[in-house]
Structures are given as structure tokens and as C-alpha cells.
Amino acid sequence: MNAAAHGRLLLVPTPLADVTATPLQQVLPLGTLQAAAGLDHWIVENAKSARAFLSAVQGVCALRVPLQQQQLSVLPKHEQLSAQAARALLQPALQGADIGVLSEAGAPCVADPGALVVAQAHELGLRVLPLVGPSSVLLALMAGGLDGQCFAFHGYLPVADEARRRALQALERESAQRRQTQLFIETPYRNAALLRALAHTLRPDTRVSVACDLTAPQAYVRTLRAAQWRDALDTLPPRAPAMFGLLA
Amino acid sequence: MNAAAHGRLLLVPTPLADVTATPLQQVLPLGTLQAAAGLDHWIVENAKSARAFLSAVQGVCALRVPLQQQQLSVLPKHEQLSAQAARALLQPALQGADIGVLSEAGAPCVADPGALVVAQAHELGLRVLPLVGPSSVLLALMAGGLDGQCFAFHGYLPVADEARRRALQALERESAQRRQTQLFIETPYRNAALLRALAHTLRPDTRVSVACDLTAPQAYVRTLRAAQWRDALDTLPPRAPAMFGLLA
Numbered sequence: 001m002n003a004a005a006h007g008r009l010l011l012v013p014t015p016l017a018d019v020t021a022t023p024l025q026q027v028l029p030l031g032t033l034q035a036a037a038g039l040d041h042w043i044v045e046n047a048k049s050a051r052a053f054l055s056a057v058q059g060v061c062a063l064r065v066p067l068q069q070q071q072l073s074v075l076p077k078h079e080q081l082s083a084q085a086a087r088a089l090l091q092p093a094l095q096g097a098d099i100g101v102l103s104e105a106g107a108p109c110v111a112d113p114g115a116l117v118v119a120q121a122h123e124l125g126l127r128v129l130p131l132v133g134p135s136s137v138l139l140a141l142m143a144g145g146l147d148g149q150c151f152a153f154h155g156y157l158p159v160a161d162e163a164r165r166r167a168l169q170a171l172e173r174e175s176a177q178r179r180q181t182q183l184f185i186e187t188p189y190r191n192a193a194l195l196r197a198l199a200h201t202l203r204p205d206t207r208v209s210v211a212c213d214l215t216a217p218q219a220y221v222r223t224l225r226a227a228q229w230r231d232a233l234d235t236l237p238p239r240a241p242a243m244f245g246l247l248a
Numbered sequence: 249m250n251a252a253a254h255g256r257l258l259l260v261p262t263p264l265a266d267v268t269a270t271p272l273q274q275v276l277p278l279g280t281l282q283a284a285a286g287l288d289h290w291i292v293e294n295a296k297s298a299r300a301f302l303s304a305v306q307g308v309c310a311l312r313v314p315l316q317q318q319q320l321s322v323l324p325k326h327e328q329l330s331a332q333a334a335r336a337l338l339q340p341a342l343q344g345a346d347i348g349v350l351s352e353a354g355a356p357c358v359a360d361p362g363a364l365v366v367a368q369a370h371e372l373g374l375r376v377l378p379l380v381g382p383s384s385v386l387l388a389l390m391a392g393g394l395d396g397q398c399f400a401f402h403g404y405l406p407v408a409d410e411a412r413r414r415a416l417q418a419l420e421r422e423s424a425q426r427r428q429t430q431l432f433i434e435t436p437y438r439n440a441a442l443l444r445a446l447a448h449t450l451r452p453d454t455r456v457s458v459a460c461d462l463t464a465p466q467a468y469v470r471t472l473r474a475a476q477w478r479d480a481l482d483t484l485p486p487r488a489p490a491m492f493g494l495l496a
Contacts, residue, residue, distance in 0.1 A: 011390045011391060025278040026279030027277050027279055028277050029273055029276050029381075030273040031271075109389070109390045109393070110396040111396060111397060112396065115393055118390075118392070119394070119455075119471065121393065122392075122393050122457075128391045128393070129469075130387040130388075130391040130459075130462065130469070132275045132382045133380065135383075135386050138355060138358060138383050138386045139378040140378075141357070142358055142378040143378040145357070145363055145364075145366030145367035145368075145370050146367070148358040148359060149359060149403045150400075150402060152398075152399065152400035152428070153400075154398060180400070207367075209370075214378065215380065219377065221376050221377075222370065223370040224370070
């Protein structure tokens with residue numbers, strides 16, 4: 001197989017905040033925008049937001065192929081995506097076309113779908129090119145002031161009170177043993193409940209960081225000890241996309 | 249204390265590759281470059297590379313304050329940095345000036361120093377603003393096609409053969425139990441030895457990803473099973489900055 005004759009798989013980050021609210025150049029390098037403007041085959045998490053993104057890209061760099069002619073394949077839900085289906089999505093690359101991957105917001109494959117497609121691209125010997133852009137995990141880790149030399153991202157924690165309490169205690173124990181920052185997310189309408197649980201479950205001096213609406217003008221980043229959060233719960237912006245971290 | 253009267257702490261990522269080789273706009277958003285050009289107080293890992301970066305920024309956006317008048321404070325080595333010393337570095341922000349933080353390459357505070365300064369900024373109630381740019385951890389995670397919903401970054405592993413072997417087996421076990429991608433780094437001249445150890449220590453079907461020279465034209469990203477790496481060890485670029493990952 002001659003990889004050079006094949007197209008590449010480009011991983012294209014998208015803004016975290018509404019693409020109509022923030023100019024793209026604020027959060028995406030020109031290199032990423034130009035690479036995106038040169039593609040016409042896409043594997044996307046959501047067709048509507050992918051079109052909105054490409055339409056915004058068009059405002060900065062002329063698209064090589066008009067928006068209406070862009071080929072968008074929507075990624076099936078994780079549990080429905082087989083290796084075979086992922087390979088089928090990569091077919092255009094085997095025929096020489098570069099393909100872009102777009103997630104709903106932020107970096108594809110990080111706290112977002114897409115990894116199985118990338119895994120199959122490697123199995124097929126395709127070149128994979130990650131492009132620079134925003135990631136809520138990375139920005140929250142930078143901004144929280146917890147340990148960035150050793151950290152873990154766990155996705156969602158259990159929702160039920162008792163299961164969540166046990167999960168938080170396990171993360172705190174592990175954080176103390178390994179000196180490891182523990183990062184996790186929650187759906188926005190449950191953020192307040194999670195923060196309350198953090199404030200009342202963890203040891204008083206464990207540090208807890210919360211980062212909301214990153215890259216937006218109203219971005220909120222705050223790191224306090226668990227006990228201090230008890231009196232600061234009402235500072236959390238309501239229903240904002242958030243990333244949580246703790247370091248014991 | 250009135251946070252509004254204080255300056256902010258801006259976390260400014262820098263290119264992973266040589267700033268003279270890659271145009272800055274390829275890897276940094278205009279928003280990040282403009283924010284950097286507006287600052288004149290810096291806390292930096294290395295003064296020489298910080299000046300090279302600011303000189304490159306000047307090629308894109310006019311600096312508000314000339315290069316010679318930029319105030320650079322060099323961050324002491326991690327083990328020598330006390331909370332008190334970190335606070336002293338933040339003094340200009342208490343007097344109203346915004347301060348930027350620059351690491352040698354990539355995102356400050358992630359696999360890089362700076363976190364203690366950010367932690368102290370939070371203690372002082374300063375606003376912390378993370379800006380978008382390249383991070384080798386994040387780009388390697390995107391590109392490797394391993395699991396990006398659950399991952400851990402461990403920094404450096406032990407160097408001695410037997411200790412490294414045990415560390416790799418522990419990471420592999422944990423990866424299998426938690427379905428967690430394990431990421432780690434090595435100093436470039438030991439990359440080949442680490443990859444050989446990965447190929448011969450791990451179970452044959454454990455996936456191992458290697459990403460070198462990310463964002464550079466010669467970027468190398470490859471994911472193979474441990475057993476497949478045994479016959480591909482010589483494809484690794486010599487002495488390139490690399491990020492390793494495994495998923496059992």
C-alpha cells in the first residue's frame with residue numbers, strides 16, 4: 001500500500017463558544033482555518049454545527065469547494081460505530097482525498113467522538129494530522145493551577161448521590177496518593193449539584209477548580225479549597241459548559 | 249480586595265517547533281497573538297526563548313511596548329519555587345498590570361512549569377485567562393486514535409530497565425481495567441530505548457501510539473500494536489520531541 005497516494009485525515013478543532021459570537025481567528029490559528037478551507041470531505045459529529053462552522057470559515061478563507069458541495073458524513077453514535085463503519089467513512093482517503101474530522105465543539109477525539117475513526121485510519125496506514133485549536137480539557141487544566149505534570153480526565157462521574165460521593169472520594173484518594181490532578185465534566189444543568197457535592201464531600205483543604213465558558217468573554221475560572229467553595233457556590237454561572245478539577 | 253482593579257494572569261501557549269521555522273499564525277490564533285502583543289509583564293520559563301517568541305509576535309502584531317522594555321521574570325526551577333516567590337512574581341498584577349506566562353514550548357502549566365504561579369493567582373483572587381495554542385499532550389492524544397474520553401498523562405517514566413518495565417506493566421494493567429489511555433514522555437535521546445521497551449514489554453495486542461515533531465512539516469504520528477512495533481522500530485525519527493501513548 002502506498003500511503004503517499006492516499007489522502008490524509010485532518011483533525012480540525014472548532015470553537016468552544018457559539019461560532020456566530022466569537023470571530024474564528026480569536027480561537028483558531030490561520031493554519032487550521034486554511035487547512036479546513038482546503039477540504040471537501042468531512043466526518044462530523046453533527047451536520048448542522050459542521051455547516052455553521054464551515055460557513056464561518058468561509059468568512060475568513062475562501063473555501064476551495066463551495067459549501068453546498070462539501071461532502072459531510074455524520075459519525076454514528078459511539079455505541080453504533082463499528083470498525084467496519086469507521087473504515088467505510090475513510091473510503092475517500094483511500095481514493096486520494098483528504099478528510100477532515102469535526103466534533104461538535106473543541107478538539108475531535110478528546111472528550112468527544114472520533115477516536116475509532118482515527119484508530120482505523122492508522123490501521124489503514126493513512127497519515128493523521130492533528131491541527132491546533134481550543135480544548136476545554138486543556139484550557140481548564142492550564143487555568144486551574146492544579147498539577148499539570150500528572151493528570152487524568154475521567155469524563156462523566158455517576159449521577160446518583162451516593163455513587164457520586166464514592167466516586168469523588170476515590171478520585172480524592174488517588175489524587176493524594178499520586179499527586180495527580182483529576183478532571184471531569186457534568187451536563188450543565190447538574191453543575192451546581194456536582195459543585196455542592198465537591199464542597200461537602202471532599203476534605204476541607206482539597207483544591208477544586210471550576211472553569212466555565214472558556215474562550216468566551218464571560219469565561220469563569222476559579223480554584224478554591226473545598227471548604228471555601230461552601231460559601232461560594234452561588235458564584236457558579238448557571239448552566240454553563242464547565243470542566244471540574246480536584247487536587248488533594 | 250477588588251479584583252477588577254487588579255491585572256489578570258494570561259496563559260500564553262507558544263509553538264512546539266522552532267519559532268523561526270514555522271510562521272506563528274500557523275499554530276497560534278490571532279486572538280492569542282494580539283493578547284500577547286498587548287502585554288509587557290511576563291513570567292517565563294526561559295528568557296532567551298521568551299524573547300525569541302516576542303520577537304516573532306512582533307512580526308505579526310505591533311507590540312504595545314517595545315521588546316527592549318518588556319519586563320521578563322524568569323520562573324525558578326520547580327523545586328526552588330515557593331508560594332512566597334510565586335506571589336512576588338505576581339506583584340505587578342496586584343498593581344494593575346496584566347501578566348503573561350510563557351513556557352519553553354506549548355501550553356504553560358501542562359507538562360511544563362507555571363502551575364504554582366497560577367495557584368497563587370487564584371489565592372490572590374486574580375483573574376486567570378487561558379489562551380488557545382498548541383499542546384503536545386493534546387495533539388498527540390487527538391492523533392493517536394486511542395481513547396480520548398478517559399486518559400491520564402504521567403510525565404516521565406523511570407529510566408532504569410527493570411523499573412521502566414514494571415512501570416509499563418502497571419500502566420498497561422490500569423489501562424485495561426479502566427479503559428484509560430496512558431500518556432507519557434521521554435527525553436528525545438532515550439525515545440528509541442523506550443519504544444523498544446514498549447514493543448517487548450507490553451502484551452502483543454496493546455496499542456502503542458507515538459507522535460513526534462507535532463505541528464512541524466515532518467510530523468510523525470503512528471499507532472501500532474506492541475507486536476507490530478517490533479518490526480517498525482526503525483521508523484521512529486531520531487531524537488525528536490515525542491509523546492507516547494498506550495491503550496490495552
